[in-house]
Amino acid sequence: MNLQLTDEQNMMRKMVRDFAANGVQPEVARMEQEDRFPTEIIRKMGDLGLMGIPIPETYNGSGMDYTAYIIAINELSKVSATLGVILSVHTSVGTNPILYFGNDDQKTNYLPKLATGEYLGAFALTEPGAGSDAANIRTKAVKDEDHYILNGSKVFITNGGQADTYITFARTGDEQGAKGVSAFIVEKDTPGLVIGKSERKMGLHGSSTVQLNFDNCTVPKSQLLGEEGNGFKIAMANLNVGRIGIAAQALGIAEAALEHATAYAKEREQFGKPIAANQGIAFKLADMATEVEAAKLLVYQAAALVEQGSPSSKEASMAKMYASKTARKTAIEAVQIYGGYGYTEDYPLERFFRDAKVTEIYEGTNEIQHKVIAKNLLDPKK
Numbered sequence: 001m002n003l004q005l006t007d008e009q010n011m012m013r014k015m016v017r018d019f020a021a022n023g024v025q026p027e028v029a030r031m032e033q034e035d036r037f038p039t040e041i042i043r044k045m046g047d048l049g050l051m052g053i054p055i056p057e058t059y060n061g062s063g064m065d066y067t068a069y070i071i072a073i074n075e076l077s078k079v080s081a082t083l084g085v086i087l088s089v090h091t092s093v094g095t096n097p098i099l100y101f102g103n104d105d106q107k108t109n110y111l112p113k114l115a116t117g118e119y120l121g122a123f124a125l126t127e128p129g130a131g132s133d134a135a136n137i138r139t140k141a142v143k144d145e146d147h148y149i150l151n152g153s154k155v156f157i158t159n160g161g162q163a164d165t166y167i168t169f170a171r172t173g174d175e176q177g178a179k180g181v182s183a184f185i186v187e188k189d190t191p192g193l194v195i196g197k198s199e200r201k202m203g204l205h206g207s208s209t210v211q212l213n214f215d216n217c218t219v220p221k222s223q224l225l226g227e228e229g230n231g232f233k234i235a236m237a238n239l240n241v242g243r244i245g246i247a248a249q250a251l252g253i254a255e256a257a258l259e260h261a262t263a264y265a266k267e268r269e270q271f272g273k274p275i276a277a278n279q280g281i282a283f284k285l286a287d288m289a290t291e292v293e294a295a296k297l298l299v300y301q302a303a304a305l306v307e308q309g310s311p312s313s314k315e316a317s318m319a320k321m322y323a324s325k326t327a328r329k330t331a332i333e334a335v336q337i338y339g340g341y342g343y344t345e346d347y348p349l350e351r352f353f354r355d356a357k358v359t360e361i362y363e364g365t366n367e368i369q370h371k372v373i374a375k376n377l378l379d380p381k382k
């Protein structure tokens with residue numbers, strides 16, 4: 001595929017690279033040590049138009065294409081995978097469902113606030129008993145005059161402790177499986193919505209991951225997103241783009257690990273020569289660079305398909321599966337090249353490894369990505 005970027009896309013890369021170097025890098029150590037949500041950085045991202053890159057200008061978004069959006073996640077994640085996931089979840093699954101499935105009132109009410117970063121978006125699908133088997137959620141929404149009353153709980157909700165709106169999935173009616181699921185826009189101050197335990201994670205320090213409890217949570221009928229019973233399709237359709245965002249995040253981590261490892265291998269001397277002079281190290285770097293390049297092609301190809309409006313679920317899953325595996329492998333090899341130093345917190349390599357691991361887990365485990373790819377291959381009509 002042709003990876004030539006437009007002037008606009010190149011400008012986006014340069015702008016985010018500068019912002020990441022000057023506005024994010026100086027805060028990374030503090031975010032890491034204090035596990036503090038980067039509210040101030042997100043406000044600046046809003047000012048730069050980064051919180052609504054693919055949202056049309058009519059709704060105060062930047063009105064740019066999906067490749068520009070993917071570039072932003074890719075570049076931010078080279079410096080901070082935490083900011084990469086915050087942006088990806090906010091946009092792909094926190095805002096896009098309203099853009100694509102909302103009615104005019106919902107679009108007018110929420111998109112301008114989300115696109116400028118005044119509001120932060122989250123996506124509440126996963127439950128204690130329904131992770132990979134997302135169609136099996138148990139949270140119930142019962143219609144009561146002008147409201148739906150929601151009861152149930154959600155887990156691992158990214159941006160959850162800080163979000164203003166939650167695209168929430170709950171079961172309406174008696175139908176089992178995917179057909180009984182509906183989507184709602186739930187505002188943070190809705191009575192009965194309780195923010196639960198905040199997870200302490202291996203990586204992505206500074207990002208918020210919480211449990212949510214819906215305890216007779218009273219959501220006005222006007223907050224139903226799309227039609228009743230159409231919620232699972234809304235979740236899946238937006239997870240397609242979400243998975244490309246996570247793939248771009250993983251790519252960013254892999255590129256950063258490769259860049260550090262290459263520089264270190266040329267500089268670090270043992271036995272009177274740089275360690276890169278040994279084939280054991282040079283060939284390792286060659287493998288890492290090849291895999292990173294392959295991941296990049298898959299990620300940008302998937303983004304281009306979304307932009308063209310072509311089917312992209314197989315390619316999104318391929319990009320997510322391959323880029324996340326590459327991030328984990330590249331980060332581990334980079335730690336190895338750094339030796340003992342790579343295992344310390346004085347260098348970012350151990351952070352790259354801890355941050356990379358989750359990209360193989362969230363927005364559909366890599367086992368689920370295999371399932372999606374296989375289904376597309378074997379039964380392409382569905």
Ligand code: CAA
Binds near residue numbers: 125232382
């Ligand atoms: N786009 C549109 N519709 C889709 C779709 C897609 N990509 N995938 C499935 N559907 C539709 C199907 O066409 C089907 O509709 P019909 O009944 O009309 O034919 C319906 O949805 C049900 O599809 P399946 O029969 O394929 O459903 P399934 O129960 O077998 O499950 C699955 C499919 C792919 C395993 C799905 O459950 C899945 O993706 N699981 C993983 C869940 C996941 O990714 N969770 C992420 C949570 S969010 C997160 O992680 C954010 C974060 O923190 C970073």
